[in-house]
Amino acid sequence: RILILDFGSQYTQLIARRVREAGVYCELHPWDMAPAAIRQFAPSGIILSGGPQSVHEAETPRADPVVFELGVPVLGICYGMQTMAAQLGGVVAAASEREYGYAQVRARGHSRLLRDIEDHTSAEGYGLLDVWMSHADRVETLPAGFSAIAQTDNAPFAGIADETRGFYGLQFHPEVTHTRQGKRILERFCHDICGCGNLWTPSNIIDDAIAQIRARVGGDQVLLGLSGGVDSSVVAALLHRAIGDQLTCVFVDNGLLRLGEGDQVMATFARHMGVRVIRVDAEKRFLDRLAGVEDPEQKRKRIGNTFIDVFDEEAAKLKQGASGVKWLAQGTIYPDVIESAGASTGKAKVIKSHHNVGGLPEHMTLKLVEPLRELFKDEVRKLGIELGLPAEMVHRHPFPGPGLGVRILGEVHKAYADTLRLADHIFIEELHRADLYDKVSQAFAVFLPVRSVGVVGDNRQYAHVIALRAVETIDFMTARWAHLPYDFLDQVCRRIVNEIPGVSRVVYDITGKPPGTIEWE
Ligand code: XMP
Numbered sequence: 001r002i003l004i005l006d007f008g009s010q011y012t013q014l015i016a017r018r019v020r021e022a023g024v025y026c027e028l029h030p031w032d033m034a035p036a037a038i039r040q041f042a043p044s045g046i047i048l049s050g051g052p053q054s055v056h057e058a059e060t061p062r063a064d065p066v067v068f069e070l071g072v073p074v075l076g077i078c079y080g081m082q083t084m085a086a087q088l089g090g091v092v093a094a095a096s097e098r099e100y101g102y103a104q105v106r107a108r109g110h111s112r113l114l115r116d117i118e119d120h121t122s123a124e125g126y127g128l129l130d131v132w133m134s135h136a137d138r139v140e141t142l143p144a145g146f147s148a149i150a151q152t153d154n155a156p157f158a159g160i161a162d163e164t165r166g167f168y169g170l171q172f173h174p175e176v177t178h179t180r181q182g183k184r185i186l187e188r189f190c191h192d193i194c195g196c197g198n199l200w201t202p203s204n205i206i207d208d209a210i211a212q213i214r215a216r217v218g219g220d221q222v223l224l225g226l227s228g229g230v231d232s233s234v235v236a237a238l239l240h241r242a243i244g245d246q247l248t249c250v251f252v253d254n255g256l257l258r259l260g261e262g263d264q265v266m267a268t269f270a271r272h273m274g275v276r277v278i279r280v281d282a283e284k285r286f287l288d289r290l291a292g293v294e295d296p297e298q299k300r301k302r303i304g305n306t307f308i309d310v311f312d313e314e315a316a317k318l319k320q321g322a323s324g325v326k327w328l329a330q331g332t333i334y335p336d337v338i339e340s341a342g343a344s345t346g347k348a349k350v351i352k353s354h355h356n357v358g359g360l361p362e363h364m365t366l367k368l369v370e371p372l373r374e375l376f377k378d379e380v381r382k383l384g385i386e387l388g389l390p391a392e393m394v395h396r397h398p399f400p401g402p403g404l405g406v407r408i409l410g411e412v413h414k415a416y417a418d419t420l421r422l423a424d425h426i427f428i429e430e431l432h433r434a435d436l437y438d439k440v441s442q443a444f445a446v447f448l449p450v451r452s453v454g455v456v457g458d459n460r461q462y463a464h465v466i467a468l469r470a471v472e473t474i475d476f477m478t479a480r481w482a483h484l485p486y487d488f489l490d491q492v493c494r495r496i497v498n499e500i501p502g503v504s505r506v507v508y509d510i511t512g513k514p515p516g517t518i519e520w521e
Helices: 013-022 036-042 078-089 182-193 202-217 230-246 261-273 283-290 295-318 336-344 378-388 414-433 487-499
Strands: 002-006 026-030 044-046 074-077 089-106 127-141 147-151 157-163 169-170 222-223 247-253 276-279 327-328 366-369 442-456 459-472 503-508
Touching: 002 013, 002 147, 002 336, 013 026, 013 182, 013 336, 026 414, 044 078, 044 182, 074 078, 078 127, 078 169, 157 378, 202 230, 202 366, 202 378, 222 230, 222 295, 230 261, 230 378, 247 261, 247 295, 261 276, 261 327, 276 295, 283 295, 283 414, 295 327, 414 442, 414 459, 414 487, 442 503, 487 503
Parallel strands: 002 026, 002 044, 044 074, 074 169, 222 247, 222 327, 247 276, 327 366, 459 503
Antiparallel strands: 089 127, 089 147, 147 157, 157 169, 442 459
């Protein structure tokens, strides 16, 4: 396994994803992870990430010396390489020219890290790599034992190596896809240099997870809040395989779900897979709690709290039952874990208070089981497929916990939710039909409680407006609006206005994030 120490680069999560894609288990920890914990982790290799700071300034982060004393290979990327060089006796200074974006690196053929990896060959016989650079500092003098393995015009040491100790540094970012050979370079480091096998595969992950779940929960009963989203669905399938009917799921229909969603969840899990699912119809309760509330954050809080109340009641019934539930399962995934670690150090700002649908009060005194805690979203999806979940379910766009509650602007009414459900359904159906669904990251309709004039036949109509939103994004932190074909938008608009009474106009949202957010509230 590989340990990644995070010096604050925006790309650190990508490093972890690339290592996992290479079939190697890795964990991401802050750069100041305690030395004892580093030893205990017993890594086969360590990667030092990039970071925003300058090594030549005082009091910027340094790797703990233990990193270089464990006798395992180390790969420093960007800031990680600079701090490694400086800590081992080299010199780092501000570069006269900054390099951002595309660059071509000349690689020398003898290093274990880059040997035979190239995009082109230069006239002099050097390997040339197309890479992504983002740095203002550069290594000026190498530490003892190191030699240059790659260079650019601006950086004589764009890649460095001490082959004896297995220490490598790259000024460029192998983890981003713009570095075309990045994947191979990271695979080379993990497989050949650190000696890690290609063992982190979906079926191994499942076998492992099942063994761990069984060992943890034994013969106890487990409760899971099933939302129909990818994460909780995969947890349900995994737990069902691990412990069969020791699992009970609670599915809360809050009246803010997509068209037919409740029936779909019941069909997939209860009927098809034989999972015990308790469906709670709580539409009225949720809508009552939302009556008269317009503020988005208030709406989120009320929906979250009502969910907890309903879930709590169901759990209490089950706890008091003959077999007594002792465990609560949650679909927490690795980015949630990393994000909340970031939040606790005050690094992340709360723009919207996202609630995890499973987030439950402590007084429930159930022990937690979170079998996806170490997995990225793409890994969760692969597991879902391997576990036999329908592909449409596994590849669904994300759907926020508060559901249509934050897609009906202002006060929520049942009639608005019914209208929105139909519009959303048409939009999604047409996206599938035009083979565009998988080309956008998230698409949905929004209900605007303003009215606009239209004509239907010979009659004047004064009715509500539907906005369509579709975005392309990798991480949902930034997004661009999807440039959907005009003919396609035309078709969706016609169907919505013709088929849904009470909608007179359809608009398409062309705001990026930033400055907009993906959801309208
Ligand atoms: P924003 O609107 O913040 O959305 O750009 C980014 C992603 O997060 C989803 N989202 C939520 N998910 N509870 C959730 O579970 C929420 O309250 C919530 N608000 C936004 C949104 O759908 C998008 O994928």
